[in-house]
Amino acid sequence: MYQTTYHRASSVDEAVSLFGKSSEAKFLAGGQTLLPVMKQRLASPSDVIDLGKIKELQGVELSGDTLTIKAATTYYDIMTNADVKKAIPAIAHLTSVLGDPAVRYRGTIGGSIANNDPAADFPAALLALGATVKTNKRSIAAEDFFQGLFTTALEDGELITAVSFPVPAKAGYEKMRHPASRFALTGVFVAQTKSGEVRVAATGASQSGVMRVPVIEAALKANWSPAAVDGVSISANGLLADIHGTAEYRANLIKVMAQRAVSAAG
Amino acid sequence: MGVEGIGARVVRKEDKRFITGKGRYVDDIKLTGMTYAHFIRSPHAHAKVRKIDSSAALKMPGVVAVLTGQQIVDDKVGNLICGWAITSKDGSPMKMGAWPAMAPETVRFVGQAVAVVIAESKNLARDAAEAVVVDYEELPAVADVHAAIKSGAPQLHPEAPGNQVYDWVIGDEGAVNAAFAKAANVVKLDVTNNRLAPNAMEPRAAIADYDAAEEHFTLYTTSQNPHVARLVLSAFYNIAPEHKLRVIAPDVGGGFGSKIFIYPEEMVALWASKKVGRPVKWTGDRTEAFLTDAHGRDHVTHAEMAFDANNKITGFKVKTYANFGAYMSLFSSSVPTYLYATLLSGQYNIPAIHAEVIGVYTNTTPVDAYRGAGRPEASYLIERLMETAARQLKVDPAELRRSNFITQFPHQTPVIMAYDTGDFNASLDAAMKAIDYAGFPARKAKAKADGKLRGIGVSCYIEACGIAPSKAVGSLGAGVGLWESAEVRVNPVGTIEILTGSHSHGQGHETTFCQLVAERLGVPISQVSIVHGDTDKVQFGMGTYGSRSAAVGLTAILKAMEKMESKAKKIAAHALEASEADIVIENGEFKVTGTDKAIALPMVALAAYTAHNLPDGMEPGLKESAFYDPTNFTFPAGTYICELEVDSGTGKTSFVNFVAADDFGRLINPMIVEGQVHGGLVQGIGQALLEHAIYDANGQPVTASFMDYAMPRADDVPSFNLSHTTTLCPGNPLGIKGCGEAGAIGASAAVINAITDAIGKNNLEMPATPDRVWRTIHAA
Amino acid sequence: MSTVKLTVNGKAVAVDVEDRTLLVQLLRDHLNLTGTHVGCDTSQCGACVVHMDGKAVKSCTMLAGQADGSTITTIEGIAKGDELHPMQAAFRDNHGLQCGYCTPGMIMSAIDIVHRHGGQLDEATVRSELEGNICRCTGYHNIVKAVLDAAGRMKVSQAAE
Structure with missing residues (x-):
């Protein structure tokens, strides 16, 4: 891994502000993709901004026909969440077959979709369910969010805060x-x-x-x-x-x- | 059998340190003043090294040195050797391309080192390595054997025209041709034996420490055979004379053959330690393991088998191309010749066999022994061919095998090996019973009704283990003898140390070897310790590979024990005023048979060392050593049968049952033997279903991490149903045959035979990935 | 450089490390807890698994800084003095290890599996849950046996507490 500077953000605003102050920053969610890439020296962010302890990015909400999963919620927390299992059990299932148990404890939905690996599982759920990606700036329909291999509609420094899924039949x-x-x-x-x-x-x-x-x-x-x-x-x-x-x-x-x-x- | 004697399922003594995190592997060791090495490796499969510019790297923080291939050549460090001379059919010796530890002029595979950075930390060494500028001139490369032998192919070595290492033959071609001329049926098969990466979980590592005052080196290394490492480093690589070089192989995290060989990294670490005057540590990462650990297998074979009208095999001819990679690794030459073609008779009575093996250089990682080494390739070929024959001749595959089994022993095959004993019917019967072979057609029909493709596959393997009689292997070109040595030290308080040249890197020697002592002396194994893996402690040894530790290494211990016991009995007889012939050893005591007179082992030991009252003329002390050279190979054999289902929608294979019936001769610790079989079976299944080290046409590796190279995971494989049918090996006093490689040798054919049975199509190459199986099912 | 403060195996520690330091490097190189191993570069083999705040994580895929303030348990920290953890004992009794290199990660993952599944474990579940741990020696047969055995022992020992 190249030299880098680690920051731990305590709020979305702080994370975005730290990002703006760095030359080539990366947001670090669970790190289950970013860190292996950095270890292989295929990425060299000057700064990594850890989102893992931001409370407002954690958790699941079920409100009417909308299931909202906050961006830094881990796969494990999604998989075991009662609202997820009740509202969209297919998401709980998808999460249970994603990665391995240790990865599921760390990896997050936001990290997965921001990376948009062509073999990642969550993008399929977002697209099929017609989900909406919420960022610190705007809401983006899944159709518009995924733009090809490892490419999304996110702008530099834009941070995913949550994903909202309409509950399907x-x-x-x-x-x-x-x-x-x-x-x-x-x-x-x-x-x-x-x-x-x-x-x-x-x-x-x-x-x-x-x-x-x-x-x-x-x-x-x-x-x-x-x-x-x-x-x-x-x-x-x-x-x-x-x-x-x-x-x-x-x-x-x-x-x-x-x-x-x-x-x-x- | 005592509770800790031969045949007991004793839990392992060594486990405590491993399960508590106290194992001591090479990377766990830190020496004062230690520096860290990072190798600069070629990204090209074939290139000239024009220039290496280290100037920027040398200015970086923490950089101690940047050393290049030219410097190691200038310092007269020897080129890597191949220790088994093979002669081509035209009488010429095999063609050896020069292999310096770091390439001064030409790189011939991706990952070959050209320089090394020595720095204060691992990270700093890697940072600086990126600042070393290597100017390469790319050359055309070739990775495929058939492409490599075509005229006009890129040439690897000036010493080897046409990229040919050797063209070697064995057997009576005339007899084989005569058999084919009279054959009622001929069965033909083309088989590729896929290249594998060994992937011991501990990556290779080395720490070299040069003591300038003593002109002495210490090397900590991940080795299966530290004495052989010292011998080769000393005699051929000019590192230091043997008495100035100590090699220590501490806990080693798996080997499977890949840690037999002495690699460039160890040579460079030693040389660099002297150059920089500080200890040098190198720890490989997984990608380096994929690029530089010797690979296994990689054969392309055409074979034909002749049958008479009664379905008896009358002749067998084989032509194999063996891909050796870019250089001839330490024992590579022997693998597709004396460890492969000599096993082509399998379990069958075959009057005439002829094999031709063409060794080929390609721009790929060198290939050498990997679990089974030649014998898996032979077994897979024969057992795929037997299955193909059964389908072609429309007979039951198990019965075709049975009707061709060798039943009289000893049996001289037409390809050197003389099988000493065995009972192939017994293992076939045991496996068929265990899997309810007779009930399979009904199960297959039921599965079909449920929309499933179910298949069953048989594999009857034989291997030559206990490697090996020194005189025999010497006559075939081996550069070393393959005996083993042992020393038994009874300490004055009666505790016992066994020094052995075998090396345990997972096999459990610290337990099984103690069991022999417990069996003979009746002492608890807690009173016995096993010393291995250090050339300063153990006088000499040939190491652990080829399923030889028990059959050869333990027999050496037995010989030393017998000498020690003989002396101890004299001491006891003297103390008890009895005749030596009347002394028996029981429960840790020397007893006068038929009386209640006895003296405990510690008292005998103490008497030996106080020497106050020894028989006249006897030397003090109680320590004996022995060298044991086997008289023949051993021949473990058995039958594996697997039953599985194929998902026709995805081509994915799921196991229903997997049974193994092995004849390993006497078992010292059945629990450990079973563990060896389980691990071997999964390596065989891995080869059959998952694993393949792939290069593109230009020699770029496609599978250099676990992201691309499919390792067997727990959910890829089944639990196993094991049994043993025992015939004792007559070649060693304990009757042991060896068990370390059987699973890897026999499993892959059983799997492919079962899949091809399930899908009803015979042609399917390994690995039978879901994609490949699906395409085979749906091919026109 | 940053100072990372952790509780490791019950002991509070503060370590100055480069920001690029991985948790496994902190454990092995700075705290000399060499029981945690590194077997791959791609977060797949699981030889590096430790518990962070009670959950099994891959210490090769975390920056040391991410673990700041957390409680880490390594293979060295699960026995109570001379009394082995039931999972350690089950690995020994079932011959669930050979070379020992993957073993620490296997044991740490396996404890987590039992914690999550309790008495609901069967062979298929154990095999599926071991997806993130690679062993090259045992063929998994005896590891699976050990985990199932330990699941029973852990239930008993929890009931006793």
Whole structure:
């Protein structure tokens, strides 16, 4: 790791202010992605601003049909939260298969979506559920937030404070783990909103990061059942290919994981 | 069997320090004034080193020195050696490309060191390494064996035209051709044995400490064989004469072969310690382990087997290309020859075998022995071929094997090995019973009805272990003898120290070796300690690999014990005024048989050291040593059967059951033996399903971290059902065959045979990743 | 440089370290608690797992500064004098270790698993929960046995307290 200066912020305002005073700062949430990258000297922030102790960034709120998860809430706290399990159990499930237990104690939803790794799980949930990303400056729809590999709508120094999810009628998430990294080789989140809209998002599959899958959405809109996806054909064009999964395989996984996610959603 | 004697499931003495965090691994050691080394490694698979500019780095804080490949060559540190000479079929010796510890002129694989920074801390050394400017001229590179032997391929070494190390043959080609000419059926198979990264959990590390006044070096290193390290560093690398070099291998966190070899980092640390006048420590990280620890396997093979009309094997021919990487590592040459082709008879009576092995240089990390070393490749080939034959000949795979088993012992194979004993039917029967082989068709049908693809796979392996008779291996080109030494010291108070040349890096010698003493003397193992891993304490030893510690190392201890006991009995007889022939040893006492006269071991020991009343002419003291050289290899063998299901939607494999029936001869501690089997099985399953060290066409490694190289995790593998069918090894007095490698040798074929059975298609390469299995299922 | 104040194995400590220092480096290099190991560079092997405020975390994936003010327990701190923690005893009794290198992290993770699941543990759960700990020696068979065994022992010892 290169030399860096560590700061611990106690409020969102302090974090943003520290960021503004540094030459090349990074916000440090759980650090489960940033620190490995820094250890390999692939990132060299002059300053890291720790968000882990900011109380206003912690916790879950269920209000009417909206579930709000604050940005620095850890996966473990999400996974075990009674409101999450009640309102959107698919999110609790997604969190329970994300990383490993030690990572889940440290990693946060805000850190995950700010990084927008193309194989991360949470972006699929946000996109499929039509979530809204709240920052210290504004609200951003998930559609607009994710802008390709490791790229988001966040401006320099803009800090995610929370993610708000509309509570769906049904939702499910299934993923095939990458055999080595255990990230999503492909994961699919399916959701049926209370107004009957069907949204399906896939992660780990596309060269452009998390994506909607309109053909599956159409099939499920017509008939919410795994069998409805049988006849769907997913193109391998534009999908990721590596030693653990060809593009064709990932195209297949989008379909199979969608079917299993629908089964899980009930 | 006493409660702590041979055959007892004694919990391990060494565990207390490991479970309380008090283990002492090389990286845990700090010496006063210690500096830290960081290697500057080539990012290119093949390049000329034009210039190294260290000027900026030398000005950085905490930098002690920057040392280069040219300096180590100028100081006449020897090139790395390969210790087993192989002769090609045309009579020429193998072609050795020069391998300096750091490259002065040419780098030939990604990760090869060109320079080293020595600094006051690890971080400062790494900071400064980035300021060293290396000017490379990139050269074309080649990573694939077939590409490397094509004309016009990039050439690695001027000493090895066509990138060929050797073209070696074994067996009677004429006899094989005659068998094929008369064959009723011929079964053919092409097999790739995937390259693996050993990945002991402790990365390699070294601390070198030079004492200028004594002109003496101490090296702490992650080694499976510290004496061999000292020998090679002394005799070939010109570091220091043996009496001026102490090598200590303290607790070592796994080896699996990869810590047999003496690596450039150890040589550089020693040389640099003298140059900077301070201790130098190097601790590798995981990426360095992927780049520089010797890899395993990497064979491409075409094989054909001839059968007569009764489905008896009549001939077997094999052609294998072995990828050695960029340089010939210490024992690499022997792995695809004498440790592979000599096992091609498997458990079967095969009258004629011929094998040709072509060793090839490529711009990849050097390849050497990894758990099993040649024998997994042989076993996988034979057992995939037997399965293929059964499918082609439409006979039950277990019965095809059974009808070809060797049943008379000793049995001379056509490829050097003489199997001493075994009962292959017994292990096959035990495994079939354990897995309810007869009930499988019904289970498969039920699974099919539930939409699941279920398969069963058999693998009957044999290995040659207890490596090895010195005279035999010497005649085949080995540069060392493979005996073992031991010393038994009975202290004046009756406690016992066993000094052994074997080295434990997980095998539990501190317990099993004590069990032999408990068995013979009837003393508790708490009175016995095992001393190993330090060349200043133990006179000599060949180390631990090739499942040799019990069969060879423990036998050496037995020989030393017998000498000690003989002297102790004389002392006891003298003290008890009895005949030496009437003395028996029981419960820590020397007794006059048939009487109640006895003297306890501590009193015998004390008498030996006070020497007040010893038999006339007897020297004082109670300490004996022995060297034991085995007369033959040992031949552990067994049957593994696994039953699994394949998810046709994802291609993912899930185990239903995995049974192992092994014949290891006598077991000293069944609990430890089972642990060895479990670990080996998972390495074999890892090879079959997950692991593959991959390079792109230009020699860039694709799998240099656990993010890309799939290590077996707990949820990838099943629990195992183990059993033992024992025939005692006649070659050593304890009847031991060895158990360390069996799992890794036999498991992978069982897995692939089961998957191919499940999916109904025979052609499937390792690792059978979900993607690969899914594509195979859905291929036209 | 910053001063990091922690309670480690029951003892208050204050250590001056560079800001880039990882928690595992603080433990190993500054406090000589070398039982916690480093086996990879990518936060996957789990040899470095310690407990921070009672939760199993990877000490190679935390800056020492992030742990400021917290309570850390390492493998050296779980036995009560000569009395082994039930998880340590179960690893020994079930031969759940060979070379010992992954063992401290395994034991620290395993204690956390039992704490979270209590009596609800079965083999599949243990295997799934050990995802973040890699062992190359044991094939996991005896580690799984040890964790299940310890789960029973820990329940008994908790009931006794």
